[in-house]
Amino acid sequence: MGRENFHRILEETQQNVLRMGSLVEEAITKAVDALTRSDTKLADEILKADDYVDDLNVLIETNCLNLLALQQPMASDLRTIAAMLDIVIDLERIGDHACDIAQITKNLANEPQLKPLVDIPLMAAKAREMLRESLDAFSHHDAQAAHEVPRKDDEVDRLYRKVFAELIQFMANDPKAIGRASNLLLVALYLERIADHSTNICERVVYMVEGVPKKLKRSVVEFNEVLAHSDEIMQTSTPAAAD
Amino acid sequence: MTTRLVCGGALIGIIAVAYLAATQPEPARTILVAVALVVALVFVVALVPVRTKGQPSVTTVEPEALTTHAGLRSQPGVAEVLEALPVGVMIIGEDGKIRSFNTAAGEVFGVPAERATNRALIEIVRNFELDRRVGATLRDGVEETSELTYVAAQQRYLQVTTRVLAGDGSRSALVIVTDQTRMRELETLRRDFVSNVSHELRTPLTAVKLMVETLQTGVERPASDEFLGSIAQETERMIALVEDLLDLARLESGKLEMRLGAVDIGELCRQAVQAQRARAHTLGIALECSTPDAPITISADRDKLSQVIANLLDNALRHTPPSGHVKLAASNSNGAVNIVVSDTGSGIPSTALPHVFERFYVVDPARARSRSGTGLGLAIVKHIIEAHGGTITATSELGVGTSFHCTFANV
Numbered sequence: 251m252g253r254e255n256f257h258r259i260l261e262e263t264q265q266n267v268l269r270m271g272s273l274v275e276e277a278i279t280k281a282v283d284a285l286t287r288s289d290t291k292l293a294d295e296i297l298k299a300d301d302y303v304d305d306l307n308v309l310i311e312t313n314c315l316n317l318l319a320l321q322q323p324m325a326s327d328l329r330t331i332a333a334m335l336d337i338v339i340d341l342e343r344i345g346d347h348a349c350d351i352a353q354i355t356k357n358l359a360n361e362p363q364l365k366p367l368v369d370i371p372l373m374a375a376k377a378r379e380m381l382r383e384s385l386d387a388f389s390h391h392d393a394q395a396a397h398e399v400p401r402k403d404d405e406v407d408r409l410y411r412k413v414f415a416e417l418i419q420f421m422a423n424d425p426k427a428i429g430r431a432s433n434l435l436l437v438a439l440y441l442e443r444i445a446d447h448s449t450n451i452c453e454r455v456v457y458m459v460e461g462v463p464k465k466l467k468r469s470v471v472e473f474n475e476v477l478a479h480s481d482e483i484m485q486t487s488t489p490a491a492a493d
Numbered sequence: 494m495t496t497r498l499v500c501g502g503a504l505i506g507i508i509a510v511a512y513l514a515a516t517q518p519e520p521a522r523t524i525l526v527a528v529a530l531v532v533a534l535v536f537v538v539a540l541v542p543v544r545t546k547g548q549p550s551v552t553t554v555e556p557e558a559l560t561t562h563a564g565l566r567s568q569p570g571v572a573e574v575l576e577a578l579p580v581g582v583m584i585i586g587e588d589g590k591i592r593s594f595n596t597a598a599g600e601v602f603g604v605p606a607e608r609a610t611n612r613a614l615i616e617i618v619r620n621f622e623l624d625r626r627v628g629a630t631l632r633d634g635v636e637e638t639s640e641l642t643y644v645a646a647q648q649r650y651l652q653v654t655t656r657v658l659a660g661d662g663s664r665s666a667l668v669i670v671t672d673q674t675r676m677r678e679l680e681t682l683r684r685d686f687v688s689n690v691s692h693e694l695r696t697p698l699t700a701v702k703l704m705v706e707t708l709q710t711g712v713e714r715p716a717s718d719e720f721l722g723s724i725a726q727e728t729e730r731m732i733a734l735v736e737d738l739l740d741l742a743r744l745e746s747g748k749l750e751m752r753l754g755a756v757d758i759g760e761l762c763r764q765a766v767q768a769q770r771a772r773a774h775t776l777g778i779a780l781e782c783s784t785p786d787a788p789i790t791i792s793a794d795r796d797k798l799s800q801v802i803a804n805l806l807d808n809a810l811r812h813t814p815p816s817g818h819v820k821l822a823a824s825n826s827n828g829a830v831n832i833v834v835s836d837t838g839s840g841i842p843s844t845a846l847p848h849v850f851e852r853f854y855v856v857d858p859a860r861a862r863s864r865s866g867t868g869l870g871l872a873i874v875k876h877i878i879e880a881h882g883g884t885i886t887a888t889s890e891l892g893v894g895t896s897f898h899c900t901f902a903n904v
Contacts, residue, residue: 265589265615272619279644302621368844382619382645389616 256321260330263313264389267334270306270341271385273299275378277348278444282374285355285437286367293352303345310338326458333458337388340447340454344381347440354433364420364430373409373441376402380448387452393459396452400466406445413438581670585627587663589613601672603645619645623653623668630655630666640673649674689853693734693868697727737869741852744876751880756793758830759784762823765802769810777815783822791830791901797877804870805834805897812838812895828902835896841889849887850875 277296284292314331317323323331380402387396417431417438449466457463575582581598585591594609594617602618609617615624620643629635638654650673658665704720712720766782773780802821809819817837824831841849848854853868878885878899889895 261613265613268615268619269621269624272615272621272624275619276621276644279648368842372844378644379646385619389619 256317256323256327259313259317260323260327263310263317263334264330266306266310266313267337267341268385268389270303270310270338271381271388273303273306274341274345274348275381275385277303277345278351278374278378278381278441281348281351281355282367282371282437282441284352285358286371288355288359288363290356290359293355296352297349300345300349303342307338307342310334326461329458329461333388333454336454337451340450344444344447347444350440351437354437358430358433361430364427364434367434369409369413369416370434370437370441373406373413373438376406376409377441377444377448380406380445381451384448384451384455387455388458391455391459393456396455396459397466399452400449403445403449406442410438410442581668581672583609583614583668583670584658585614585631585666585668587631587665589615589628589631591617592665598670601649601651601670602643618643626653626655627666627668630657631664634659634664647674650677686852689868690734690738693853694731697730701727734869737873740873741869741876744873744880751794751797753792753794755790756795756798757788757790758798758823758832759787759789761795761798761802762821762832765799765806766821768803769806773810773819776810776813778810778813779818780810781818781820783820785824789823789825789830793881793901794877798881801874801877801899802832802834804874805832805899808870808897809834809836809838809895812836814838817894830901832899832901833896835894837894840891840893841887841895842891843889846887846889850885 277299280292280296283289284296314335317331318328380399383395383399386392387399414435417435420431421428453464453466456466575593575595578595579597581601582593582595583591583598584593590611590613591609592611594604594606596606599606599609604617614627615621618624620641622641623643626635626637634657636654636656638652641651641653643649643651652671652673654669656667656669658667701724704724708717708720762784763782766780770780806819806821813819813836819834819836822831822833822835824833845854850871852872875885878901881901883899883901885897885899887895887897
């Protein structure tokens with residue numbers, strides 16, 4: 251394989267990472283859309299489209315490993331290939347989370363909506379924005395942009411805490427709502443994880459450009475604090491009388 | 494839209510491109526624009542005399558030359574025409590890289606045109622479906638026109654046409670993108686409006702029909718009196734809705750006649766509060782008015798401003814529970830006159846606040862059914878205030894209350 255061919259395959263692989271990224275970005279939007287409208291047909295489309303994500307994952311990994319094995323890349327090319335191998339893992343997990351949300355849509359299809367969804371679509375929009383900007387940073391090899399993205403994680407975590415507390419309150423007030431509320435809790439958790447995966451992608455981009463592995467600023471959802479607050483809610487709430 | 498064609502310093506012609514009416518089918522419109530462009534270029538360029546050393550001559554251009562990428566770019570004025578087009582136009586080379594990307598395409602995809610050239614399409618427009626279609630055009634010569642949803646900072650609905658540009662053993666793809674987002678929004682608004690008006694009229698009409706049918710079977714008093722009272726009430730409700738609709742139509746078309754004169758805002762506020770005192774007392778709501786002793790005079794239509802204050806007070810009283818508080822305050826500061834109506838109702842979620850001035854928008858549909866009102870009050874209020882050159886904003890906190898702030902220039 252000549253050097254020209256190596257660069258061509260490297261460039262094509264980077265483009266495939268962006269293709270995979272655009273598929274999972276769309277999957278997040280569609281998944282929350284399907285959940286908001288209880289659209290099981292859209293949910294099925296998302297589950298089916300995950301096959302393309304998996305195929306691209308395999309293609310990218312294969313190309314990266316071939317380049318490593320056959321070309322002995324050095325310096326920035328080596329870092330780019332290493333970064334892509336990590337990035338596709340995060341993208342694949344994001345795709346899986348979108349599928350999980352689509353599956354929850356199907357599970358809740360015959361149940362009445364607990365309440366109009368407001369904060370969950372906001373979380374989805376923020377998480378998607380983080381993913382898009384992290385992939386922009388990858389596309390343009392922009393470490394500065396990659397440093398900025400994780401700062402938005404605070405807002406996603408704040409929304410997650412709010413949704414968590416609200417859903418715990420629902421469960422405390424009405425045991426019949428536990429099934430639906432716990433599914434929505436999972437949706438919020440998946441969106442919070444998508445934001446974390448976007449931060450991971452930014453860390454890979456910084457490494458790719460600057461050559462030094464670095465943990466970027468991120469806030470950590472203090473689960474002990476959230477659980478303590480939920481205990482408080484459970485203790486002070488009066489459940490609705492059973493029928 | 495026209496652009497000049499200049500050759501050798503001389504104006505040789507004009508290319509005019511018409512943007513066809515919205516009634517034309519979308520694919521036909523897009524293709525027609527592209528074909529008109531090509532035909533116009535053939536027509537004009539074929540007539541250009543090329544002068545060399547005093548010897549006039551005519552150069553003709555084969556139409557086929559204009560269907561290749563190199564052919565297009567080599568013709569004088571083509572770049573200017575592409576830039577002037579209101580639709581996005583891209584040319585993608587055989588290697589998948591962008592060769593041409595006009596300003597309109599940059600606006601649709603949120604990317605500066607200069608950043609796009611010689612980059613792979615997927616790097617600039619991160620949409621798997623668009624990338625797939627262009628790939629199919631380049632690889633297999635597939636040409637298609639269909640819709641595409643593009644989500645970046647905003648969601649946009651696009652019509653995308655892909656065509657093959659072939660020649661010299663290579664193949665490029667011509668991509669024409671039309672942004673239909675605004676048309677879709679207007680269509681949705683129109684549909685929702687018709688649906689809302691139909692619903693708002695059908696509900697009282699159904700009630701009236703039932704009561705009339707019952708009366709026709711023969712009903713004794715006092716039941717018949719009760720039915721007739723309800724019929725009168727429902728009829729009033731429908732008349733109020735139709736009048737509000739007419740008001741709104743006149744306001745939106747700018748045809749509403751404004752009778753401007755000197756109006757004392759303080760006095761207007763005191764009168765409005767007085768008119769609602771009895772109702773507030775019945776509802777168990779404390780109603781307060783705060784106005785300065787000195788008059789606050791602005792040039793305004795007295796009746797319209799009375800309508801604004803009455804609508805805002807009515808809204809506040811309807812959304813405040815018993816033992817709550819509604820306050821109307823007028824003030825004059827920093828060269829502006831302010832009217833604030835605040836309440837201690839349940840508040841409006843932050844996601845709903847930007848929409849409260851839309852026609853028929855309801856924050857909580859379940860609660861709205863139990864309250865009277867046409868759903869047009871705030872839309873009318875906003876139009877009247879803006880017709881006076883003023884502004885209105887809403888602030889709210891869930892569980893605390895809502896305030897509407899109206900500001901007018903002090904004239």
